[in-house]
Every structure is written in C-alpha cells, then in structure tokens.
Amino acid sequence: MRTRPLKVALLGCGVVGSEVARIMTTHADDLTARIGAPVELAGIAVRRPDRVRAGIPAELITTDAKELVKRDDIDVVVEVIGGIEPARTLITTAFEHGASVVSANKALVAADGAALHAAAEANGADLYYEAAVAGAIPLVRPLRESLAGDKVNRVLGIVNGTTNFILDKMDSTGAGYSEALDEATALGYAEADPTADVEGFDAAAKAAILAGIAFHTRVTIDDVHREGLTEVTASDIASAKRMGCTVKLLAICERAADGASVTARVHPAMIPLTHPLASVREAYNAVFVESEAAGQLMFYGPGAGGSPTASAVLGDLVAVCRNKLAGTTGPGESAYTQLPVGPMGDVVTRYHISLDVADKPGVLAQVATVFAEHGVSIDTVRQQSKDGGAARSGETDNGGEASLVVVTHRAADAALSSTVGALRDLDTVRGVASIMRVEGE
Template structure:
C-alpha cells in the first residue's frame, strides 16, 4: 500500500500499522505492507516513520506495480484528485479522508471506481471515528432514508457549548478552542460552516442517492451567534447548535422518490430534551431517520489524528479483505438525480426577538407582518422595559423565504427599535 501525506493523521496511520501489524494481518488474511509515503517536505523529522519509505514523487508512487491500494490524507482538491484518479485508472483501490474533494467532485471519483473496478472507501471523511457512512452505504441500502440531522463539526460544537454552559463570548470560546487544538489558527472553515457543508453534501449523496456538492448546500456559520441568541435559547429551554440537515422533501402526489432534497447547515435552537442538545465539547452526533429502521443515532469523537486514523484503518481492513478475496465493495450510484431545493423553499421555524416601543398596538402591528407572509405564530412573549419592550415570537413551520421576508419587513417598522435575534428552530419533530 501507498500513503499520500504524513501529517497528524498520516503519522497516526503509520503508528497503527506498525503497532498492530500482526492483528491486522490476521483480520485481513494477509500482511499489510507499506510500500512508500509521499510527502512535500522529506527532511521533516517524523518519529516512527522509516525515512527509506519517504518520497516526494507521489505520481510515481501511486502507479508502482507493487502498490495495490492507496491511502490519501493530504487533503485539498489538487493534486489529490489527479493522484486518486490515476491510482484507480491503474487498478488500485483507494481510501481517502478528503471531505473537500468528495464534496466537490465525488461523482467523478465514484464514476472512476465503477469504470476501473476499484474500491473507493471514505469513512474518515465525515465524523471521524464514528461509523456513519458505512451504515448508510451498506446497512441501510435497502431502506428509505428520510432525514439526516446532526452535529458534524467539533470546533463549532465546543465553542457553542462554552457559550451555553459557561457564558463565554464567541471570541473567548474560539481562543480556548484554538489553545486546546480543536480549532486551527485560521478557523474560517469551521466557524463559517464550510467544513460542515462539505460533510452535509457527502451525507446527502449517500442518503438520497443523488449528486450533491458543497456548492448546493445552504451554509451559515456561527460567527453571528450572540449572547442574546444563547440567552433566548435558554429561556425556551433550548440550546444553540450548528446543525447539518439533509432531508428528502416529499412530493405532493406522495411519490416515494420525493420532490427533491434540502441540504443546509446553520446554527439553530433545539430543545434541551433532544439527544443532540446533550452533545458536549468537541463531540459529534448524527441522527439518521429511515422508513423501516426508524431513528438511529451515531455518537463519538468527530475529529483528531487518532479517531480519523481509526476510521481509515477500518476502511483499510475492508478494502484489503476485498483484494484478498477477489471481490469489491459497494459503489455509489447517484441514480435518483433529485434536485437540490433552494433554501427559500425549505420549511423551517423561526425564533425572533425584537426590541420594540412599549405602547399599544405594537403586538398587532408585528402580528400583521407575519400574517402578510402567511406565517403562523406559535407563541408570543412580551416584557416591558420602561419606554421599550422586548417581544419574542416563535413561528410554526413555513417556507424559509416567507420567514425571511417577514423579518426584513419587521426591520423597517418604526415601532421596532432592533431585531435583536433571529434563529431557526429545529429538532422538535425528532424523538
């Protein structure tokens, strides 16, 4: 086998291969031998890594005759895509943890695996060590998945957890996450939702057998989450989480395929009674709701060198067994071709907190704006604050476009001093 990349995850893969060589050989039925490791900086000291295996010529490594499978942990789009395609073209099976590549061009990789008869495994690309993708690919392949809902980014979950449990501000919580190694020096991919969006695209492809890219995913990060949002959630006995949501939107005529799929990532309030509300610190958890299996929950460490390497080793054993047995694993087929619906058509609920003038007629004027967009109000709470008042409105489910339009109209009312908090509400329909 060949290893592309030897950073935090790659080094851990090497350590596990060396430390568990006998056990892995017994599980596979043949020894797993590392033929080479492609890196960009060959002079870097890598404890536990045989320098004789290190090379900078990744292209030559993936096409060597003595290599029959390739593990990629370098990340990014290129050269990872070209190297993996070249490996499969020469009959080699591939294991990757590259969520960005799978979310941008997974369809091309799946097509290459089918064309060249190669295995393509990628359990480590979503939720670290949590066995999530293989159940979607194999265990639930005979079922009809309706919805996937979860926390798939440990950095943002840690930040939001600190804001909720300790009253920390966003910046302080982010700095603590960086100090603990949960967040990168540049946390943009995490806090702006790019990481979660890539994972949501992968989950949607698997769950609904339809092509979805990261560009199709509606994405909002957590940088705008305020103390008022967190406090408002507490008043509703809820907590704020960054959620990845993939759901099949039913057709009006009841067709089993559905009208399309909705894939989105944003911070939302969920009831504290919901199991996802108890997911603390940097952990991940994902609900999968299927027609026959019902709701299933997957929980565990979602990032880090050791958890990610564990997922890679699981794939490695599965692929190696296939090679020894002369078989191959499942290949994704995006036969459904369901459209990804725009966010405006997604049915959601809103929590809206307004600072308003404390005088008669205010509630009626606010309610009228909701009625104009045909948005039903579920609950209202008003508290006087001298000449001003705080008004909290929680809506029933409605098209997101209608809810967004209502908020924009509210901002223009003379009686509204400020729209202090706007957040979607999720999770009440899940056990």
C-alpha cells in the same frame, strides 16, 4: 493465506497520516489476520522530508507523490493530504494504475465525488471515505450498506467538533463567541484560521456527502445552504435556555414531504433539551438518522483528531484489502433516484426572531399584522423593555427601546424571509437582532 503482501502508499504524514503509519506498524499481525494477507506500507509522500517522524523509516519517505501512486506494485493508496489539488489528480492517477483508494478528504468528495466514483468504477477499483465525514464514528458504511434496504428520510447531526465545543462553552459558562473561540484555540480544537469550521464550510462538505449517500442522489457542497455561528450571541443562548433549548450548529439533510426533492443545509439552530443531540458536549460529534423501517438511530463519538480519524481510515483499508483479495469491489456511487436539490426557501421549520422595537403602544399589533400578511403563524411572543422591565401597553413613546422575541409555528423559509424584510421596513422596528431556526421538535 496469501503470502505476498498488499502494498499501501500513504499520501500525507501529518496528524492523521502519522497515526495511520503507526497503527499499520504496531498492529501488523492483527491486520494480517483480519485481511487474510500481510499489508505493507510501501511509501509515504510528504511535502517536507526533513521533518523528524518518530518510528517511520526514512527510506519510505518521498516528495514525489505522483511517482508513488503510479507504481505498479501499489494495491491501495491512502490519501490524507486534504484539499482539492493535488489530491484529485493523485487519486485519479492511482485508479488509472489499478490501485484502490481510501480517503479522508471531505472537501474533494463533496465537490467532485461523482467523477471520482466514475473513475474508480472505470478502473475496477474501490473508493472508500468513512473518515471524511465524522472521524471515528461509523456513518458512511451504515448508510451505504446497513441501511441499503431501508428508506432514509432525514439526517440531522453535529458534524464539527470545533463549533460544538464553542457553543457548548457559550451555553455552560455564559461566555461570548470570541471568548469561547479563544478557549477552543488554546486547547487545540480550533485552527489558527478557524474559518472552515466557524463559517460552516467543513460541516457543509459533510452534509453534501451524507445527503448523497442517504438519498441516493448527487449532492455537492454547492447545493448545501450554509450559515456559520459567528453571529450567535450570549443573548441567543440565554433565549434558547428560556425556551428549554440549546443551540447547536446542525447539518440537516431531508426529503421533501412529497418525496420529490431533497434539501441539505448547515446553520445554527435551537433544539429542545429533550432531543438526543442536545446532550452532545465538548468537541464530540453525533448524527441522528430517521428511516422508515429502522426508525430513529443515533451515531455518537469523537469526530476528529489523529487517532479517531486513523481508526476510520484503517477500517476502510481492511475492507478494501479484503476486496482486493476477493477480486471484487465494494459499493460504489448510488445516485439512481436523481432527485433535485430544492432551494432553502422550500425548507419548513420553526423560527425564533429577536427584534429591537420602539417601546410604545401598538408595536406588537403592527408586528403581528406583518406575520399574518405573509402567512407565518406566531406561537409565542415575549416583550421586554431594554431597561429590564416589561413593556406596558399604556406607555407613550419616550424614545426607549424594547426587545420583542417571536417564536413561530412551522413555516417555509421563503415566507419567513419575506416577513423579516417587511419587518425591517416598519418605522417601529429599529433592528432585527437575530433569526434562528428551531429544529428537532
């Protein structure tokens, strides 16, 4: 066994970084046995050096991250500071000085993964980022290695714990969005500024990474269609229940039917209660993978938090250290298919549309005509007066309103968009209350 320790520089010592440092210290003997050489924490770069960090020797702390990653004795850099800069500069500097990198930085990998992989390859280094996608859930490595001989056609997942907690509470308690968000914040699931989560930015970054790996093509966060959950109402949740569904914020990456392109999207969707993802509760994550040979696979577990994310970081650290000892590197970027990312308008799925309409005869016929004219086939229709009674075909218009819920068969998103535009132009349609896709069927 090699006796000189492999030296690790840690960038960031917050919730995740402090757990990485703790595990490296408390499990040092186990890590040595698994790697085949001792591994030593050689320095920790932080922004606030005066903060008390229990169990971490003060002599390891530095504010000069750039000098730390430039040290010739550093074998691996672990980056858990997040964001684009200075993380990107620090990672490329580490590569230039011969270090491999383990990162949990979804935003950076989703925005600039191709350049980072190229820099790693040019310097004979590894870039691993299991923790960037789904916390403790092994997902990047199974897609990149275990399914390397298979053809993945679809990845469908819940990849943000905050939004899943909010929607789960809305479903189980009948709470509105604001109430559920307040509870998520009080319990520490939501940040003081929850925008990245509730507007889908976090999930979109993860979808870009998953699509790139699954389909062997380059996908960035700018290629991902994104919708958040702030417009989801208690009425939407109730309507989903009447259909035997629940609402989830989904990341969906799939090949086109002809295999000539891929799409990646994040948005709220209704899924049947019979689908495995429907039972994912609280702040848990789960990803459903569909491939030609393996069939349907599901990965489930905690998708965030200090300990779960640190577990993924340490798993990558062990793999990278083993590669260092063997004088080799692991899988790099695989983008040989060079498939284009298709527009959202090409996506084909079902839709649930809720309309506020005049409570009078003939409205349903007008609405159905608009759907037919735009090539969108209607599956079911439910009409109800705003006063709670069913709308009656013999009524005259007394200025009242009715709620009309239309569920379609599968149609292209572009066709649905043009249909909704035409519906808004009808005098009898007073508003489009909500539009939600129906997935997983």
